[in-house]
Amino acid sequence: MDLSAARQRVTELRRLIEEHNYRYYVLDQPVISDQEYDALMRELLALEEAYPELRTPDSPSQRVGGAPREEFAQVRHPQALLSLNDAFNEGELLDFDRRVRELAGGPVEYVIEAKIDGLAVALTYNDGLFTLGATRGDGQVGEEVTANLKTIPALPLRLRRSLPLLVVRGEVYMPKGAFTALNAAREEAGEPLFANPRNAAAGSLRQLDPKITASRSLSLFVYQVISLRGATVFTQTGALDFLAEVGLPVNPYRVLAPDIQAVLAEVKAWTPEKRAALPYEIDGLVIKVNDLALHPVLGATAKAPRWAMAYKFPAEQATARVEGIILRVGRTGVLTPTAVLTPVRLAGTTVSRATLHNEDYIREKDIRIGDTVIVQKAGDIIPEVVAVLPERRTGVEEAFTMPERCPACGAAVVRPPGEAAHRCTGGLACPAQVLEGIIHFASRGAMDIQGLGPAIVAQLLEAGLLHDAADLYYLKKEDLVKLERFAEQSAGNLVAAIAASKEQPLERLLFALGIRHVGQRAARVLAGHFRTLDRLAGASLEEITDLPDIGPRIAESIREFFAEPRNLAVLEKLQRAGVRLTAAGAGTAAPGTAVPDTTAGPLTGKTFVLTGTLPGMTRQEAEKLITSAGGKVSSSVSKKTDYVVAGDKPGSKYDRARELGVPVIDLEGLKRLLEGKRSWRREDLYDRV
Template structure:
């Protein structure tokens, strides 16, 4: 094939593939088989490989990049991405309506209602019709550049049907079927499951490898035009129609309604089976004034527009039958009861288990085996039993009693003074050891990739490990007989175990599972004592001199290191070459750094990063992060839903920073 022929065929293939992508991913109306589609894509890939200078950014082959990103750059939004105020009932919506009418007295207007997609809000920038950048919402002012990851979403057009320069707002999401598929794969691989489709979508788009994102089959609905050059859009509904015309996927379940009572009727129609039947998750309804020329008059608050509101659904509940209660022994010996339920669909997932917390909660609920119970997801994440439907009891129900002995080792269970939970205090309990190893390899501890719960269980059941230190003595011959363990997977696991030896010692301290010592306390102890040996030799009196380490934690640390079993494990870790020293992060602060020598406390929810990442960045720039507000605190960084720490900071006169200020300070020290 000549170059001219190749050029013509490449253009033809791109056009054909784009039409099929639109039919399949936007209209949900596939026109060819997967096999035929793959053949077209393979032909295009081969031709572009032969003529790489003919590759263009909008080619379908460029949706999945081959380069792993080093990190996400921060980008400022052209217009702020404001969050919406929430309504939780009809009266909240009527109050919203009264406020709108008072601000635009005498003006006629309508409402547009749209489903509130449960995903990740993104900003999409197009220049002359070509997609050039995509970013997360972040704090509304500054987000993260995730262009490469967004390009993997086939419902997102890389080139528009008109050469417009515009910003488009959308919600990237994971369809229910893809969520279930991914969790099945993660379960088989022994990896932790995603809690819900929203978390899975957000986690996917923050992957540094676009190839991983591409395998997750995310989709996107666009819901607004942030800005557009050379066009005037008189109503929001016309803007949605224009987005559809340009090739975007726009949710079809939208309506223009004349008044708030019609809005309330629409909202209430989506709280039952109709919501459950959708192929994607929604967590509410968005209501907007349709006439865009009224937006300047309505204005905004510091965080939210006054011309829009989000009606949030109450936590979804369902009835099911409690068939059994099993007890599990955790790494600290706490025995936790778990309800086994008839499977029931709830908030987008099938629930067959629910936590009962402890024996007191079972008595409080008066729950019995065979009861009909009401289950909900706390925060739409953790299944829990809310109440028993006592009127449906038949007399066949049976009371449940917590066991007197450990289900794993048969040691007598005890309830320690001041505690609710029953505990197994046998240090040789296999459940202790197994759960302790699962904790040891977790991401926040030693971070050993590939060692999920299923593989740890296999290692334990085959007698290959009895404590965390045994992991460092595994060989290829040990691993290959395990289920679903090939030579490459085994080598990757051994490499990951070897890599973990060089972790800074605070990860090891946390991974040891010392009672009351969390991730933050482990870091404080490592920073103060410098080495694991220094910590082991510390007295209780020395331990309590460390800021935020109280007597209860100090006693626990001292008791742990006095145990012969702990000393044996630590000596095995030492012989294996595991690092015992604290590796202080390199400080990049300048002399005029606002962080240098200052003590920060973080509270509330940050939009652009989690608090752990924010703390790491502050410390990297010379600051110190503590968990509680005191007279020694210099700054409190307050995110959304800041609670008692904010009140205490104001009471003590501590300066309060918002997230935008923190980001400005961080960027000034890059």
């Protein structure tokens, strides 16, 4: 066969293979046997081997995976991938419906979809070609896993219709059969088992070697249009039909409900037996407002959209015996009791431990060592003891009391006034707190030090090479190669990963420091405003609480953290090691030196809230305009808000602004502010009759 004939045959084979993929994964209507499909793939592989110039990135042959990646790059999503608020009963669904109808101003239609228990991803297609795939991450920034996603047969590398741009959200999952087979193989090889298909899917998709991902039999369902050019969709059901039409795998289950009563009837129809019959795990149903035009009207909180709700199935329960109660000391010194149980099967996994939360929880439920208890998985995820069966007691059961001394360091254990938790007072002298603190410091959402897991941190602490997180930056390769499990290459890789983390943005460092109550969102707000660690350290309570989404509890924790000499010593060591203590462009001033505000502009000191659909501009573009001019964008309206920028069909934020007397302006009014003109003109005000 000459090159011309080979090119023609390769084109035909690709067309046939993609057509059969579409029929198998999207339509669920295969028309050829697996053997016939394999024969087509083998012929394509043989031709591309003989004629390498015919191999293209969108060829089905490229699903086997490319070269292993050294690390995952970060991807900022074009639109925040929010989580969903949960409902666990009929009353919470009725409350959701009431809120939706109040904001929408009338009755609404819902669509019900299966809540796939997997790993959320965002997929980007340019001109019909799959170009980028990323995990959800923290909702704002995810990990680029394009090469791994290409190994999933259900994911088309080229759409059946060429569109300038399509960004979608979906869920990568592991079918039940594949999960059972994978765990059986791991058990035989003496490897640790995955707890459930969701964890297996997440671990498989984040493999550095795509060939390992390809071997894990992952699959995919797509369920949301994030960005679209070249076509228009008006409803969620229309969006699902459109996604299937262009060749993307969409879950076949969807029910259009005219009102909440139809939703409740459908919820009741999902029995445990019906769930068990599915070839994949679902942990609930997702109820969405069908009319996409209502979504911006309903808006979203900082974490979840108001136009959707996840109904979680009632937790499965089982009985088990409490063999003992152990204590774990967390990074903030909290002692968390955990029940050690006789192993039981629950929601598809084996459970041998369950959280007991705190001493009050144990006292309230009268849980004793030796008791027979009812265990359930809260939201099918976290095992917990929900009740004791006192009629099964034999008289040998023992009551549990919280120790007076920390089991890890021997320091006094106290219960601060107003708190339910008991805390170790050992602080940085407590090895358990240091261990958990360094594990958190190196974790993915924090400094993201690749290869530094809990076992390695424990080993370094035991060897005396670490006393706090700052000591990581003083480790040398020659120190590590003396330890068990470290060779020249692995030691060099870890030292290099630690060095690379010095350039993490300030918001990552703030989160990594483990300041109580400062999560990723608060860290992002603080870093964006103060720009340097030194300015935050010198800020007053009033300055901190004046920021959007930062309350008194967070502010007090920050002041307490910077008032502790041992914490300041750690920060000084970090600075000497060259760790970035400033936001990008904020300069490198020494501690105590005033740093100019690099974001000064016409909007400096002003807080804005956006609502409605802005004409000719996305919400993200408007936020960028405001922040680049020195302003701040908040998710909620308060007396501290300076302006609400309203577009078409504004939601409850508009009404709240009018109640509080906050000026409401349109996009033209915002542009005048950006130009440095007077705050607003009467004609720029957004008025509704």
